[in-house]
Amino acid sequence: MYGDFLGHLTGVLGTPELIALSAIGAILGIVLGCLPGISSTMSLAILLPVTYAMAPEAAIVFLIGVFSASVYGGSISAILLNIPGTPGAIVTQLDGYPMARSGRAGEALTIALFSSTLGGIVGLLVLMLIAPLIVAGAMQFRSPEFAAATVFGLTMLAYASPGSTFKGLMAGLVGLVCGMVGFDTVTDTPRFTFGTTLLESGIDLVPLTVGIFGLAEVMRTIELGSAKTAAVERIGRLIPPWRSLLGLWGSIGRGSILGAVVGAIPAAGSAIAVAVSYTQEQRLSRHPERFGKGAPEGIAAPEASNNACVGGALVPMMTLGIPGDSMTAILMASLLIHGLRPGPMLFADRPDFVAAVYVALFLALIFTLIFGLVFIRQIVRLLQLPPNILLVIVTLLCFVGAFAIRNNVDDVIVMVAFGVIGFIMTRLKIPIAPLAFGLILGPILEENLRRALIVSDGSWLVFVERPISATLLAISLLAVLYPMISPSLRKGLKVGRAKRLNDVE
Amino acid sequence: MMKSITKRALMAGCAFAFAAGIVAGPAAAQDFPDGPITLVVNWPAGGGGDRAGRLLAQYGEKYAGVPIVVNNIDGAGGSTGVRFVAEAEPDGQTVGIFGSSIVAQQYINPNAPAVADLAPISFFGPDPGALEVRADTGIETLEQFIAALKENPGSIKNGNDAPGGWSYVVAALIEKAADVQMTKVPYKGYSPTVAAIMSGEIQSATLPVPQLVDQAKAGDINILAVTADERHFMAPETPTFKEEGIDLVAGDWRAVFAPAGVSDEVKAKLEEIFTKTVEDPEFQEAAKNVGFVIQPKGAEETGTYIAAFDENYYPVLLDAGLVKANQK
Secondary structure: OHHHHHHHHHHHHOOHHHHHHHHHHHHHHHHHHHOOOOOHHHHHHHHHHHHHHOOHHHHHHHHHHHHHHHHHHHHHHHHHHOOOOOHHHOOHHHHHHHHHHHHHHHHHHHHHHHHHHHHHHHHHHHHHHHHHHHHHHHOOOOHHHHHHHHHHHHHHHOOOOOOOHHHHHHHHHHHHHHOOOEEOOOOOOEEOOOOOOOOOOOOOHHHHHHHHHHHHHHHHHHHOOOHHHHOOOOOOOOOOOHHHHHOOHHHHHHHHHHHHHHHHOOOOOHHHHHHHHHHHHHHHOOOHHHOOOOOHHHHHHHHHHHHHHHHHHHHHHHHHOOOOOHHHHHHHHHHHHOOOOOOHHHHHHOHHHHHHHHHHHHHHHHHHHHHHHHHHHHHHHHHHOOHHHHHHHHHHHHHHHHHHOOOOHHHHHHHHHHHHHHHHHHHOOOOOHHHHHHHHHHHHHHHHHHHHHHHOOOOOOHHHHOHHHHHHHHHHHHHHHHHHHHHHHHHHHHHHHHHHHHHHO | OHHHHHHHHHHHHHHHHHHHHHHHOOOOHHHOOOOOEEEEEOOOOOOHHHHHHHHHHHHHHHHHOOOEEEEEOOOHHHHHHHHHHHOOOOOOOEEEEEEOHHHHHHHHOOOOOOHHHEEEEEEEEEEEOEEEEEHHHOOOOHHHHHHHHHHOOOOOEEEEOOOOOHHHHHHHHHHHHHOOOOEEEEOOOHHHHHHHHHHOOOOEEOOOHHHHHHHHHOOOEEEEEEOOOOOOOOOOOOOEOOOOOOOOOOEEEEEEEEEOOOOHHHHHHHHHHHHHHHHOHHHHHHHHHHOOOOOOOOHHHHHHHHHHHHHHHHHHHHHOOOOOOOOO
16 A cells, blocks of 8 residues: 555656646635635535546545645634634634734644644554554444543543633533534434524534634623734744644644544544544643643644544545545545445555545645645734724624524524623633533434434443443543542652652662 | 514515616516526535535536526525525525425424425436345345344334434335334434444444445445335346335435426426436436436426325324424
């Protein structure tokens, strides 16, 4: 496979058309991803018809360019405007925006860019080298495992709001409840809609995050009176010191691996990957209190995860013919139109084409990195617009973003409502991030819990009989008990560290 | 509050449209299409419905003479997009491509628009159901499948949509026609169902043939039978239920609809555009590659087809306890 890859890479590098297509795809991806409301899925769907007339290899090079670049593009608006460009970027802004506000926008974007690229490469390596292995593991993920993994995610939520765990949990619970509004996924009947059509479409993640982060921030700025604070006057240095990038390798590594694995699990999606990797970093950090106030790890880990998901999501598509998410579903459609059906047959019969997919992803990562670096100065300059104009632009983007995700006016009303809720919550010093996490995890937990019980004929033992599910639940239990046992544990660590120091001396 | 805003916006919109009408003169049918046609898809980008809509838009522009723009209006089990078309100005500029879910939703969801709010324009094609099992169950024929269930009712877990969705209906129809009982496990769409049968969480699925044809070729899945009059072109060796002695023909379908108030002239023009598109050999070739069965029908025939479908479908929903509105 490795030889195929290199052979194909040299082949593609000798074909200017393919290089140009990948570059154009990357630019379009960054721009579309950056626009709030245009998710990676939407970008691909919009550009899919363009590829009908192309050769299959050209089509895949172009579309993977768009796909991979749009994932990074989504973090640009998250960092600069506090509005996620794509659903996968909702966590990036938790620390990206505070960092930009404190005059380190360039640094934040660069960290996001490097983490994205490295995460993308880890995803690609996983796809190339251990796809069959990963997919075997991912296929062990059935409904009980999904439910257990979500429980684990929820216990991490408790750590996501240091200082006010109680308030954080309450916000998380509100998020869980919000996830229940709309059509019940198991029985297909509307619930919690109060008889209105407004709530029938449910509370979508994008309008909610655009509201509680983006619009609420606009209101807060206006409340403060001086619009001055909205704009970031100093761009700051663009490239962070190498040493600080090197210091992030742990976060990037953990985020990448988590992203690649979660991405490979069909129907899991990048939203879970970023939520879990963010809370995990916070949990592992020696300074969890810095999170939410511009911690570089809070950008690096989720960005690496988000991009590693791309490679991960291609694993089940290439090996089993199962699209793991809506983005890979569109990639599959584009291949189907050319009479190529991804799956076990293609994987075995057409190694040349499989290699072409790998090369396409590799080129996409390189072009995203290049364009990201080249345009960073121009992108950041956006923040130097007069503050009142910037506020209008942000407000406009909030409305457009909430609407465009499903072309549904109801979502705009939901966005405005959560803008107000987010504003009030910030005033009451209730953390808002757990609300979004609750909304991500709630529906997944409910659907899989109920389905697991249907499959097990109602037996709750199914959650402890299956090894992965049991392990995840055990870790969750440990995470809950950890604060109670940690003081004695920390004492032990301190002794150990002191001992090691003595040994060194 | 919200209602008054919408109403005001609507009134402003009407006033604007009225003023524009005076200036431009009443829109006559020969002026149609006047600018781009919006084709509403009531599912998110990336799914089967979206794929069908985008193919239709791409090849339809040749016959429309104007761009056809796909607009994914998603939400409320597909009803939001349907309502958008049902309530649109009936000038033919806004149409939608919808599937059998519009028939189901009018019974399941009291707020969903009725099929009568739409005018059928042209048929896209049927999407026949099928029954697949994991190869490691050892079941190779429909007969064995039924025998296994007769012996041990509910022992086979079947992956399908939530109750209003199409693959659930296929499963319910199979149960009824063969007088068996399986455990119906709901999944959110076709891709998660494919993943679940491949992972072994479920033993059978009632997905359309293209979803599992490759896994069948690889030997992991046996496709037992299709619920159509004819065999499926992608799995020519798989028999139909009728051939196996069970009288079951059922299929999801897709068709193009306009708002119910559309004038006869505009309707005729739309019918011409979309029927010609569906008959176009290049379109048919592209659609076939994606796995769509294409079957051109005119407006009247489409209407008859849907009425017959409604007739057969209603008892299934009633049995499943899903009829919450518009009870017959």
